[in-house]
Amino acid sequence: MRKKIVAANWKMNLTIEEGKTLVENLLNQLPELNESKQVVIAPSYVHLAQTTQLLDEYEHIHVAAQNVSSEAAGAFTGEVSAAMLRSAGVPYAIIGHSERRQYFNESDSMLAKKIDLALANNLRVIFCCGEPLEVRDAERQNEYVANQIAAALYHLDATQLQQIIVAYEPIWAIGTGRTASSQQAQDMHAHIRHTLAGKYGASVADNMTILYGGSCNDKNAPELFACPDVDGGLIGGASLKAETFLPIIQAMLAK
Numbered sequence: 001m002r003k004k005i006v007a008a009n010w011k012m013n014l015t016i017e018e019g020k021t022l023v024e025n026l027l028n029q030l031p032e033l034n035e036s037k038q039v040v041i042a043p044s045y046v047h048l049a050q051t052t053q054l055l056d057e058y059e060h061i062h063v064a065a066q067n068v069s070s071e072a073a074g075a076f077t078g079e080v081s082a083a084m085l086r087s088a089g090v091p092y093a094i095i096g097h098s099e100r101r102q103y104f105n106e107s108d109s110m111l112a113k114k115i116d117l118a119l120a121n122n123l124r125v126i127f128c129c130g131e132p133l134e135v136r137d138a139e140r141q142n143e144y145v146a147n148q149i150a151a152a153l154y155h156l157d158a159t160q161l162q163q164i165i166v167a168y169e170p171i172w173a174i175g176t177g178r179t180a181s182s183q184q185a186q187d188m189h190a191h192i193r194h195t196l197a198g199k200y201g202a203s204v205a206d207n208m209t210i211l212y213g214g215s216c217n218d219k220n221a222p223e224l225f226a227c228p229d230v231d232g233g234l235i236g237g238a239s240l241k242a243e244t245f246l247p248i249i250q251a252m253l254a255k
Protein backbone atom coordinates (compact mmCIF):
# COMPACT_ATOMS: atom_id res chain seq x y z
CA MET A 1 0.00 0.00 0.00
CA ARG A 2 1.43 3.33 -1.01
CA LYS A 3 1.65 6.12 1.55
CA LYS A 4 -0.97 8.85 1.74
CA ILE A 5 0.44 12.26 2.60
CA VAL A 6 -0.83 15.77 3.15
CA ALA A 7 1.98 18.32 2.92
CA ALA A 8 1.76 21.98 3.94
CA ASN A 9 3.72 24.46 1.85
CA TRP A 10 3.83 27.67 3.87
CA LYS A 11 5.78 29.47 1.11
CA MET A 12 7.10 32.87 2.31
CA ASN A 13 4.51 33.34 5.04
CA LEU A 14 4.39 33.47 8.85
CA THR A 15 6.75 34.93 11.42
CA ILE A 16 8.48 32.65 13.93
CA GLU A 17 5.77 33.36 16.49
CA GLU A 18 2.93 32.76 13.99
CA GLY A 19 4.54 29.52 12.84
CA LYS A 20 4.84 28.29 16.41
CA THR A 21 1.18 29.06 17.13
CA LEU A 22 0.05 27.30 13.95
CA VAL A 23 2.04 24.13 14.69
CA GLU A 24 0.82 24.10 18.29
CA ASN A 25 -2.79 24.50 17.13
CA LEU A 26 -2.35 21.65 14.67
CA LEU A 27 -0.78 19.37 17.26
CA ASN A 28 -3.52 20.11 19.79
CA GLN A 29 -6.16 18.76 17.42
CA LEU A 30 -4.12 16.37 15.33
CA PRO A 31 -6.01 13.19 14.43
CA GLU A 32 -4.19 9.91 14.74
CA LEU A 33 -1.71 9.29 11.95
CA ASN A 34 0.17 6.11 11.16
CA GLU A 35 2.98 4.70 9.03
CA SER A 36 0.89 4.85 5.85
CA LYS A 37 -0.93 8.16 6.51
CA GLN A 38 1.39 11.02 7.26
CA VAL A 39 1.66 14.81 7.37
CA VAL A 40 4.57 16.96 6.19
CA ILE A 41 5.06 20.65 7.01
CA ALA A 42 7.31 22.80 4.82
CA PRO A 43 7.98 26.18 6.43
CA SER A 44 10.71 28.56 5.32
CA TYR A 45 14.30 27.89 6.42
CA VAL A 46 14.21 30.09 9.51
CA HIS A 47 11.35 28.01 10.92
CA LEU A 48 12.98 24.63 10.43
CA ALA A 49 14.74 24.34 13.80
CA GLN A 50 11.70 25.44 15.76
CA THR A 51 9.29 23.25 13.78
CA THR A 52 11.59 20.23 14.07
CA GLN A 53 11.67 20.72 17.82
CA LEU A 54 7.90 21.12 18.11
CA LEU A 55 7.33 17.92 16.11
CA ASP A 56 10.01 15.96 17.94
CA GLU A 57 7.70 13.51 19.71
CA TYR A 58 5.40 12.95 16.75
CA GLU A 59 6.38 9.99 14.66
CA HIS A 60 4.19 10.56 11.59
CA ILE A 61 4.40 14.30 11.04
CA HIS A 62 7.61 15.52 9.45
CA VAL A 63 9.27 18.76 8.51
CA ALA A 64 10.38 19.63 4.97
CA ALA A 65 12.46 22.37 3.40
CA GLN A 66 10.85 24.25 0.51
CA ASN A 67 14.03 24.19 -1.51
CA VAL A 68 17.62 22.97 -1.45
CA SER A 69 20.75 24.15 -3.20
CA SER A 70 21.94 22.53 -6.42
CA GLU A 71 25.49 22.86 -5.07
CA ALA A 72 27.04 20.72 -2.35
CA ALA A 73 28.96 23.45 -0.47
CA GLY A 74 31.08 26.55 -0.94
CA ALA A 75 30.78 30.17 -2.05
CA PHE A 76 27.04 30.32 -2.83
CA THR A 77 25.75 33.16 -0.68
CA GLY A 78 22.20 32.70 0.51
CA GLU A 79 22.00 29.01 -0.36
CA VAL A 80 21.26 26.11 1.99
CA SER A 81 22.74 22.69 1.19
CA ALA A 82 21.20 19.23 1.46
CA ALA A 83 23.88 18.26 3.99
CA MET A 84 22.95 21.25 6.18
CA LEU A 85 19.28 20.27 6.08
CA ARG A 86 20.07 16.69 7.00
CA SER A 87 22.30 17.84 9.86
CA ALA A 88 19.41 19.99 11.13
CA GLY A 89 17.21 16.87 11.30
CA VAL A 90 15.12 17.74 8.24
CA PRO A 91 14.01 14.58 6.40
CA TYR A 92 12.23 16.04 3.33
CA ALA A 93 12.75 18.72 0.70
CA ILE A 94 10.38 20.13 -1.90
CA ILE A 95 12.17 20.40 -5.25
CA GLY A 96 10.93 21.91 -8.49
CA HIS A 97 8.01 23.97 -7.24
CA SER A 98 6.64 26.02 -10.15
CA GLU A 99 7.39 29.26 -8.28
CA ARG A 100 11.06 28.24 -8.10
CA ARG A 101 11.06 27.27 -11.77
CA GLN A 102 9.33 30.50 -12.80
CA TYR A 103 10.75 33.23 -10.53
CA PHE A 104 14.21 31.77 -9.90
CA ASN A 105 14.81 30.20 -13.30
CA GLU A 106 15.33 26.70 -12.00
CA SER A 107 15.98 24.51 -15.02
CA ASP A 108 15.40 20.79 -15.38
CA SER A 109 19.14 20.10 -15.19
CA MET A 110 19.43 22.18 -12.00
CA LEU A 111 16.51 20.25 -10.51
CA ALA A 112 18.18 16.95 -11.36
CA LYS A 113 21.31 18.13 -9.48
CA LYS A 114 19.22 19.16 -6.47
CA ILE A 115 17.51 15.77 -6.44
CA ASP A 116 20.85 13.95 -6.56
CA LEU A 117 22.25 15.96 -3.66
CA ALA A 118 19.07 15.53 -1.64
CA LEU A 119 19.09 11.77 -2.12
CA ALA A 120 22.82 11.53 -1.41
CA ASN A 121 22.09 13.19 1.93
CA ASN A 122 19.15 10.91 2.75
CA LEU A 123 16.47 13.50 2.16
CA ARG A 124 13.18 12.34 0.68
CA VAL A 125 12.05 14.58 -2.15
CA ILE A 126 8.65 16.04 -2.97
CA PHE A 127 9.15 16.67 -6.68
CA CYS A 128 6.70 19.14 -8.23
CA CYS A 129 5.54 19.12 -11.82
CA GLY A 130 2.64 20.68 -13.66
CA GLU A 131 1.73 22.58 -16.80
CA PRO A 132 0.96 26.27 -17.43
CA LEU A 133 -2.45 27.34 -18.70
CA GLU A 134 -1.47 27.65 -22.36
CA VAL A 135 -0.26 24.04 -22.39
CA ARG A 136 -3.53 22.86 -20.80
CA ASP A 137 -5.53 24.92 -23.31
CA ALA A 138 -3.59 23.30 -26.15
CA GLU A 139 -4.28 19.88 -24.55
CA ARG A 140 -0.59 19.09 -24.42
CA GLN A 141 -0.42 18.64 -20.62
CA ASN A 142 0.31 14.90 -20.69
CA GLU A 143 3.36 15.28 -22.90
CA TYR A 144 4.56 18.36 -20.95
CA VAL A 145 4.40 16.67 -17.54
CA ALA A 146 5.95 13.44 -18.87
CA ASN A 147 8.86 15.54 -20.17
CA GLN A 148 9.31 17.25 -16.78
CA ILE A 149 9.40 13.86 -15.09
CA ALA A 150 11.83 12.38 -17.58
CA ALA A 151 14.19 15.36 -17.31
CA ALA A 152 14.37 15.39 -13.52
CA LEU A 153 13.91 11.76 -12.54
CA TYR A 154 14.85 9.31 -15.27
CA HIS A 155 18.52 9.23 -14.35
CA LEU A 156 17.52 7.67 -11.01
CA ASP A 157 17.38 3.94 -10.46
CA ALA A 158 14.26 2.27 -9.05
CA THR A 159 15.59 2.29 -5.46
CA GLN A 160 16.31 6.01 -5.65
CA LEU A 161 12.92 6.69 -7.21
CA GLN A 162 11.26 5.23 -4.13
CA GLN A 163 12.57 8.22 -2.17
CA ILE A 164 10.56 10.54 -4.41
CA ILE A 165 7.01 11.74 -3.88
CA VAL A 166 5.54 13.39 -6.97
CA ALA A 167 3.30 16.44 -6.56
CA TYR A 168 1.22 17.35 -9.60
CA GLU A 169 0.45 21.06 -9.43
CA PRO A 170 -1.11 22.60 -12.54
CA ILE A 171 0.25 26.15 -12.54
CA TRP A 172 -3.12 27.59 -13.51
CA ALA A 173 -4.55 26.21 -10.25
CA ILE A 174 -1.89 27.45 -7.82
CA GLY A 175 -3.11 30.26 -5.61
CA THR A 176 -5.80 31.13 -8.16
CA GLY A 177 -8.81 29.56 -6.48
CA ARG A 178 -9.27 27.55 -9.68
CA THR A 179 -8.86 23.87 -8.81
CA ALA A 180 -8.40 21.08 -11.30
CA SER A 181 -11.60 19.05 -11.38
CA SER A 182 -11.29 15.69 -9.71
CA GLN A 183 -11.49 14.11 -13.19
CA GLN A 184 -8.60 16.29 -14.45
CA ALA A 185 -6.56 15.42 -11.36
CA GLN A 186 -7.30 11.69 -11.65
CA ASP A 187 -6.50 11.66 -15.39
CA MET A 188 -3.13 13.33 -14.86
CA HIS A 189 -2.21 11.23 -11.82
CA ALA A 190 -3.03 8.06 -13.75
CA HIS A 191 -0.93 9.39 -16.63
CA ILE A 192 2.01 10.08 -14.30
CA ARG A 193 1.76 6.61 -12.79
CA HIS A 194 1.52 5.05 -16.25
CA THR A 195 4.53 7.08 -17.40
CA LEU A 196 6.58 5.92 -14.39
CA ALA A 197 5.42 2.33 -14.96
CA GLY A 198 6.75 2.51 -18.52
CA LYS A 199 10.21 3.36 -17.21
CA TYR A 200 10.38 1.55 -13.86
CA GLY A 201 7.72 -1.16 -14.04
CA ALA A 202 4.20 -1.37 -12.66
CA SER A 203 5.05 -2.42 -9.11
CA VAL A 204 7.41 0.55 -8.57
CA ALA A 205 4.85 2.95 -10.07
CA ASP A 206 2.05 1.47 -8.00
CA ASN A 207 3.95 2.28 -4.83
CA MET A 208 4.64 5.90 -5.75
CA THR A 209 2.80 8.55 -3.74
CA ILE A 210 1.38 11.20 -6.10
CA LEU A 211 -0.03 14.35 -4.49
CA TYR A 212 -2.32 16.95 -5.99
CA GLY A 213 -1.65 20.66 -5.39
CA GLY A 214 -3.31 23.86 -6.57
CA SER A 215 -6.11 25.58 -4.63
CA CYS A 216 -6.79 22.38 -2.72
CA ASN A 217 -8.77 23.28 0.40
CA ASP A 218 -11.01 21.90 3.12
CA LYS A 219 -14.01 21.98 0.76
CA ASN A 220 -12.62 20.20 -2.30
CA ALA A 221 -10.07 17.86 -0.65
CA PRO A 222 -12.56 15.01 0.03
CA GLU A 223 -13.53 14.79 -3.64
CA LEU A 224 -9.97 15.15 -4.94
CA PHE A 225 -8.55 12.61 -2.49
CA ALA A 226 -11.29 10.13 -3.34
CA CYS A 227 -9.71 9.70 -6.80
CA PRO A 228 -7.91 6.35 -6.97
CA ASP A 229 -4.57 7.79 -8.10
CA VAL A 230 -4.58 10.88 -5.85
CA ASP A 231 -2.64 9.97 -2.70
CA GLY A 232 -3.05 13.26 -0.84
CA GLY A 233 -2.17 16.88 -1.42
CA LEU A 234 0.43 19.64 -1.35
CA ILE A 235 -1.39 22.55 0.21
CA GLY A 236 -0.43 26.22 0.08
CA GLY A 237 -2.95 28.85 1.22
CA ALA A 238 -5.20 26.44 3.10
CA SER A 239 -2.27 25.13 5.16
CA LEU A 240 -1.75 28.48 6.89
CA LYS A 241 -4.66 28.03 9.29
CA ALA A 242 -5.34 25.02 11.51
CA GLU A 243 -9.07 25.27 10.85
CA THR A 244 -8.62 24.78 7.12
CA PHE A 245 -5.62 22.41 7.24
CA LEU A 246 -7.01 19.93 9.78
CA PRO A 247 -10.07 19.00 7.65
CA ILE A 248 -7.67 18.34 4.74
CA ILE A 249 -5.74 15.94 6.96
CA GLN A 250 -9.08 14.31 7.85
CA ALA A 251 -9.90 13.95 4.15
CA MET A 252 -6.60 12.10 3.62
CA LEU A 253 -7.30 9.85 6.62
CA ALA A 254 -10.74 9.02 5.24
CA LYS A 255 -9.20 7.73 2.01
Ligand code: PGA
Binds near residue numbers: 236
Ligand atom coordinates in the same frame (compact mmCIF):
# COMPACT_ATOMS: atom_id res chain seq x y z
P1 PGA B 1 -2.15 26.77 -3.19
O1 PGA B 1 -0.61 26.39 -3.39
O2 PGA B 1 -2.76 25.63 -2.37
O3 PGA B 1 -2.14 28.05 -2.44
O4 PGA B 1 -2.76 26.87 -4.54
C1 PGA B 1 -0.20 25.06 -3.60
C2 PGA B 1 1.30 25.03 -3.86
O5 PGA B 1 1.79 25.89 -4.60
O6 PGA B 1 2.01 24.15 -3.36
